[in-house]
Amino acid sequence: MTPQARAQAAIDIVDGVIAAARAGGAAADTLIQRYFAARRYAGAKDRRAVRALVYGAIRRAGDPPASGRAAMLGLAEDMPELTAWFDGSRHAPAPIRPDEPRAIASEAPAWLAGRLDGLGLTGRAPLDLRVNRLKIRREALDLPDAVPTPFAPDGLRLPQGAAVERLEAYAQGLFEVQDEGSQLVARACGAQPGQAVVDLCAGAGGKTLALAADMADRGRLLACDADRARLARLAPRAARAGVTIAEPRLLDAGREADALADWREAADLVVIDAPCSGTGTWRRNPEARWRLTPDRLARLQTVQARLLRVGAALVRPGGALAYITCSLLDEEGVAPIAAFLEEAPHWRVDGPALPAGAAHGPGWRLTPADAGTDGFFIARLRRSC
Numbered sequence: 001m002t003p004q005a006r007a008q009a010a011i012d013i014v015d016g017v018i019a020a021a022r023a024g025g026a027a028a029d030t031l032i033q034r035y036f037a038a039r040r041y042a043g044a045k046d047r048r049a050v051r052a053l054v055y056g057a058i059r060r061a062g063d064p065p066a067s068g069r070a071a072m073l074g075l076a077e078d079m080p081e082l083t084a085w086f087d088g089s090r091h092a093p094a095p096i097r098p099d100e101p102r103a104i105a106s107e108a109p110a111w112l113a114g115r116l117d118g119l120g121l122t123g124r125a126p127l128d129l130r131v132n133r134l135k136i137r138r139e140a141l142d143l144p145d146a147v148p149t150p151f152a153p154d155g156l157r158l159p160q161g162a163a164v165e166r167l168e169a170y171a172q173g174l175f176e177v178q179d180e181g182s183q184l185v186a187r188a189c190g191a192q193p194g195q196a197v198v199d200l201c202a203g204a205g206g207k208t209l210a211l212a213a214d215m216a217d218r219g220r221l222l223a224c225d226a227d228r229a230r231l232a233r234l235a236p237r238a239a240r241a242g243v244t245i246a247e248p249r250l251l252d253a254g255r256e257a258d259a260l261a262d263w264r265e266a267a268d269l270v271v272i273d274a275p276c277s278g279t280g281t282w283r284r285n286p287e288a289r290w291r292l293t294p295d296r297l298a299r300l301q302t303v304q305a306r307l308l309r310v311g312a313a314l315v316r317p318g319g320a321l322a323y324i325t326c327s328l329l330d331e332e333g334v335a336p337i338a339a340f341l342e343e344a345p346h347w348r349v350d351g352p353a354l355p356a357g358a359a360h361g362p363g364w365r366l367t368p369a370d371a372g373t374d375g376f377f378i379a380r381l382r383r384s385c
C-alpha cells in the first residue's frame with residue numbers, strides 16, 4: 001500500500017470506530033482485524049502503519065470526531081507528513097479543502113473537561129506480567145528483555161508488543177499478563193493464607209489469581225461475576241496457574257445477595273473490583289472515552305453502591321472489605337465509600353498505603369502520571385468486632 005492508501009484505510013476504519021462507539025458496536029481492534037481480513041493483499045508493514053494511524057487519531061481526540069477524515073486531519077497537526085498524503089491520487093484521500101473540520105486534541109470528552117487532565121491517560125501503557133509465586137520466583141524466571149517492575153514485587157515489564165502468550169513459560173503458568181497497578185491493588189487487599197475470601201466481581205480472574213498467590217493457594221476463594229462468559233475463563237487460567245482454591249459462582253445482577261446467602265457474615269475479606277467507567281485504563285483502551293456518557297456513568301454508580309452493600313453483608317465481624325475501581329473519577333471511588341461509611345457506623349477506613357501513588361480521600365490512588373501504572377482507586381474498610 002502507498003502511504004496515501006494507508007491514510008485512506010485509517011480514515012475508513014476510524015469512521016467505523018466512531019459509528020461503533022455511538023451504537024455500542026465492536027471495538028477498534030476488531031474493526032481493524034475485519035478490515036484487513038477483507039484485504040489480504042496488505043502486508044504486515046501496512047497493517048502496522050494503518051494501526052498506528054488509527055490509534056494515533058483515537059488517542060488524540062477525547063470526543064468522537066465528526067468523521068474519520070476529521071480525525072486524520074487532526075492527527076496531521078501533530079504529524080505534518082500526513083498532510084502530503086491527502087493528494088487525491090488513486091486510493092488517496094481527497095485534497096484538503098480550506099475550513100475542513102479537524103478533530104480537536106483533548107485528553108477527555110468535553111463533558112469531563114478538566115477533570116482528568118494531567119493524569120497521563122493518553123500515553124502508551126507498558127506490557128506488565130505478574131510472575132506466579134505459586135510456581136516460581138521472579139528472579140528465577142528468565143524472559144528475554146524483561147526488567148522488574150519498579151513497585152510490584154512479582155512484576156516484570158517487557159517491550160510493548162512482545163508475544164508473551166506464545167512462550168512456553170506462559171503455557172506452564174509461570175506468569176499472567178497483568179498491569180503493575182492491578183498487581184499492587186490486589187496485593188493491598190491483604191489476603192492471607194487460610195482465609196475465607198470473596199472476589200465479588202472476579203471477571204476472568206485476573207485479581208482472583210493474584211489473591212490466590214497471596215493466599216499460597218490455601219483457604220477458600222469464592223470468585224463471583226454476573227457475566228457467564230468472563231467467569232468461564234477463570235477455570236482454565238486457574239488450572240494453568242496451579243490455583244486449586246478458586247471456586248467460581250455466577251451471580252444474577254440485581255439478585256446477588258440471594259446467591260450468596262451461604263456466605264453471609266462468613267468472609268475474612270471481600271474484594272469488590274467494581275464495574276466502572278474504566279477511565280484509569282484509557283491508555284490501553286482510548287476509544288472508551290468515546291463510549292462513556294453521563295447516563296452510563298450514573299448507571300455504574302448505582303451498581304457500585306449496590307455491590308458495596310452486598311459485599312459488606314458477607315464480611316464477618318472484624319473482617320475487611322476492599323473496594324477497587326480502575327476509574328479516576330471520584331464519583332466512582334471516593335463518593336461511594338463516603339456514602340457507605342455514612343450509613344454504616346460499624347465500619348472504619350483501614351489503610352492501605354501502597355508503594356506508589358498517593359492517599360486520596362478515604363483510600364489510595366494510582367495514576368499513570370504518578371505511578372506509571374493504569375489508574376486505580378482502592379479503599380480498604382474494616383468491620384468492627
Ligand SMILES: C[S@@+](CC[C@H](N)C(=O)[O-])C[C@H]1O[C@@H](n2cnc3c(N)ncnc32)[C@H](O)[C@@H]1O
Pocket residue numbers: 200201202203204205206207208224225226227230251252253254256273274275276303326
Ligand atoms: C473491573 S471488572 C473485574 C475485573 C477482574 N476483577 C480482574 O481483575 O480481571 C468488573 C466486573 O464486574 C462484573 N459485574 C458487573 N455487574 C456485576 C454484578 N451485579 N455482580 C457481580 N459482578 C458484576 C463485570 O462482569 C466485570 O467482570
